[in-house]
Structures are given as structure tokens and as C-alpha cells.
Amino acid sequence: MTGNEILKLLSEVRHPARGDRDIVELGMVNSIDTDGGVRVVLGFPKRRDPLAEYLIGATRAALIRGGVKDPKVDTVVLEDAAPKKKGLEFDTECLRNVRHIVGVASGKGGVGKSTVAVNLACALARLGYKVGLADADVYGPSVPLMTGTEGASPMAEEQDGKELIIPLEKYGVKWMSIGYFAERGQALIWRGPMACNALKQMILQVKWGVLDFLLIDMPPGTGDIHISLLQDIPVEGAILVTTPQEVALADVEKGANMFRNKGIERPIFGLVENMAWFTPAEHPDEKYYIFGKDGGAHMAEDLGIELLGRIPLVQSIRESGDSGEPAALGTRPDAQAFLDLAARLASKLG
Numbered sequence: 409m410t411g412n413e414i415l416k417l418l419s420e421v422r423h424p425a426r427g428d429r430d431i432v433e434l435g436m437v438n439s440i441d442t443d444g445g446v447r448v449v450l451g452f453p454k455r456r457d458p459l460a461e462y463l464i465g466a467t468r469a470a471l472i473r474g475g476v477k478d479p480k481v482d483t484v485v486l487e488d489a490a491p492k493k494k495g496l497e498f499d500t501e502c503l504r505n506v507r508h509i510v511g512v513a514s515g516k517g518g519v520g521k522s523t524v525a526v527n528l529a530c531a532l533a534r535l536g537y538k539v540g541l542a543d544a545d546v547y548g549p550s551v552p553l554m555t556g557t558e559g560a561s562p563m564a565e566e567q568d569g570k571e572l573i574i575p576l577e578k579y580g581v582k583w584m585s586i587g588y589f590a591e592r593g594q595a596l597i598w599r600g601p602m603a604c605n606a607l608k609q610m611i612l613q614v615k616w617g618v619l620d621f622l623l624i625d626m627p628p629g630t631g632d633i634h635i636s637l638l639q640d641i642p643v644e645g646a647i648l649v650t651t652p653q654e655v656a657l658a659d660v661e662k663g664a665n666m667f668r669n670k671g672i673e674r675p676i677f678g679l680v681e682n683m684a685w686f687t688p689a690e691h692p693d694e695k696y697y698i699f700g701k702d703g704g705a706h707m708a709e710d711l712g713i714e715l716l717g718r719i720p721l722v723q724s725i726r727e728s729g730d731s732g733e734p735a736a737l738g739t740r741p742d743a744q745a746f747l748d749l750a751a752r753l754a755s756k757l758g
């Protein structure tokens with residue numbers, strides 16, 4: 409493949425915070441090397457382009473789509489007086505005015521973590537708190553869909569020589585997700601360390617401002633990405649989401665151990681039992697304990713943590729997630745369940 413052919417592929421990579429211009433047009437392609445495999449070096453004018461890691465991933469993806477096998481994408485920092493350092497540096501400056509950073513986690517996927525995180529954020533905002541939510545699921549971000557902010561493109565802004573992404577504001581909550589920077593339907597292909605960095609940028613290079621609560625919707629599982637996140641981000645503690653059935657206990661335990669790990673040691677503020685019972689829309693007063701009754705309470709007891717809330721399984725929660733209008737904003741009983749959860753968490757954290 410020739411340099412020009414590669415340039416053509418690279419011109420498909422757009423910088424979302426630069427009026428959607430592509431990286432070739434923006435002069436960001438520093439060098440292309442085709443000796444023994446393709447290696448592209450992207451030049452960044454500032455050390456802290458908040459989308460650097462995203463652009464590296466997008467560049468790799470564009471090359472792979474164009475048929476390049478295992479392309480290498482490196483970065484170099486241009487015109488910077490500071491000592492040249494490869495890679496990215498993070499600090500926690502943008503979290504300085506955030507009072508409580510709370511991770512929403514589980515040991516297992518699909519238990520409703522994102523649903524609980526998004527609704528809890530809205531419920532806390534309804535109670536008058538200043539709230540932000542960072543979607544830390546870089547592989548399958550769901551916050552844009554659940555909040556009806558899909559397709560929005562957050563801007564970047566310079567502050568004290570650093571570039572920060574401005575979160576989106578809707579329903580009184582500040583939202584940030586890597587989903588805003590990916591094209592619709594485009595799968596995000598990351599290599600391990602890249603995913604970690606992209607994720608940290610979504611939390612540490614965002615203009616959060618003054619917040620009472622910053623919730624972090626953690627990716628499913630309990631792998632390296634979680635440990636790295638907990639090491640670099642001052643997450644105060646976590647809430648764990650589970651479904652009530654007996655077999656889920658092992659997963660919740662895994663989730664709990666992640667925070668209790670040596671070297672991590674963060675408190676678990678409580679357990680949220682999601683899908684605690686089923687209530688059909690046409691019989692709002694009935695409760696069917698299809699996954700068993702009081703499973704959450706037993707688990708909380710077993711693990712020595714508080715049961716912070718119980719959320720019913722109702723069709724309207726799923727529908728409101730899909731339509732981008734979180735259930736917690738409504739007046740139905742399920743909204744009340746989220747408001748109760750929010751009030752308990754807030755009083756627990758003071």
C-alpha cells in the first residue's frame with residue numbers, strides 16, 4: 409500500500425471536537441512509514457488533546473477497515489515547551505470540585521447497571537443535587553441511547569493550558585460517554601491499554617465543574633480495566649447492582665472483592681436489587697417475585713453491606729431506557745423506587 413492510499417484511509421478519521429474535520433486536513437498526520445508493516449504517527453499540538461486516545465483507536469480502525477494488517481499508530485507531541493513525553497498524562501484536577509465519586513458496578517453484565525446509574529443520576533438531580541455521570545463502558549456505551557443524547561457532539565474547551573471536553577447537559581445532569589465520539593453503529597475496537605486511556609479521558613479530561621455526585625457507570629465484569637480505573641481515579645466507593653436470584657451471589661461477591669482488593673480498598677455503599685419483582689403494567693398493584701423473594705436482602709446480609717434500594721422489573725423502565733427518557737423523571741411507582749434509592753445514597757454519604 410502506498411503512502412497516498414494510506415492518507416486516503418486516514419482522511420476518513422474525523423476529529424469530533426474540531427468541526428468534524430479529518431486528521432489529514434488538520435495536519436495531524438506526522439509521518440507514515442510502510443517499511444515492514446504500516447506505522448502512522450499522529451502529531452498533537454497539545455499534550456492533552458482530550459480525544460487523543462479516541463483518535464488513535466479510530467485511526468487504527470480506519471486502517472484495518474482499509475485492509476491494513478495490524479497497523480501501528482503512535483503519537484508525538486509538537487511545539488510543546490514541556491519535556492517531551494510519549495503517551496498521555498492525567499491528573500485529577502477536573503475532579504477538584506466534585507464531592508462524591510461513586511462507581512456503579514456489578515460482577516456480571518446485563519443486570520441493569522446502566523439503567524440504575526442513569527436513573528439514579530436523574531433522581532439525584534430531581535432531589536436538587538448537582539450530578540454528573542461518566543459512562544465508563546468504552547466497549548458498549550449505553551448512556552447516549554438511555555438519555556436521548558445520541559448523535560450529540562460535545563465540544564472541547566481550553567482551560568489553564570489544558571483541553572477539556574464539555575459534558576452534555578440534559579435532565580439536569582452532565583453526561584459524558586465515548587459513544588458521543590464514535591460513529592453510529594461503529595464498533596469500538598480497542599487494545600487493552602488504549603481502552604483504559606480512552607476511558608480515563610472520559611473522566612479526567614472533562615469540564616465537570618462543581619458537582620455533588622459524579623456517578624461512574626462501570627463496564628461489566630471485574631477485569632484489568634476496572635483495577636486500572638480504580639487506581640487512577642479517586643472513586644470514593646461503589647454501589648453494586650444485582651438481580652435477586654441465588655446464582656447471582658457469586659457475581660456480586662466478585663464485584664465486591666474488586667473494591668475490597670488489597671491496594672484498592674474502597675467502601676461499598678450498598679447493594680441495589682434490580683428486577684426485585686415483576687409488576688405488569690395492567691396490574692400495577694401486583695408483585696411477582698419471579699427471581700425469588702428477598703434475594704437482594706440475603707445477599708446484602710451475606711456480604712455485610714446495606715441494601716440501598718429495590719427496583720421492580722417493569723416494562724416502562726425498559727421502554728424509557730430505549731426512548732431516552734429515564735423512568736426516574738416520571739411519576740410512576742418505579743420513579744419513586746429510584747428517588748428512594750437516591751435519597752438513601754445521599755443521606756449515607758452526607
Ligand SMILES: Nc1ncnc2c1ncn2[C@@H]1O[C@H](COP(=O)(O)OP(=O)(O)OP(=O)(O)O)[C@@H](O)[C@H]1O
Nearest residue numbers: 517518519520521522523628720721722725726729
Ligand atoms: N428494572 C428493569 N425493568 C425493566 N427493564 C430493565 C430493568 N433494568 C434493566 N432493564 C433492561 O435490561 C437491559 C439491560 O440493562 P442495562 O443495559 O442497564 O444493563 P447493564 O448491566 O448496564 O448491561 P451491560 O453489562 O451490558 O453494561 C436493558 O434493555 C434495560 O432497559
Ligand SMILES: [Mg+2]
Nearest residue numbers: 521522545550
Ligand atoms: Mg451497561
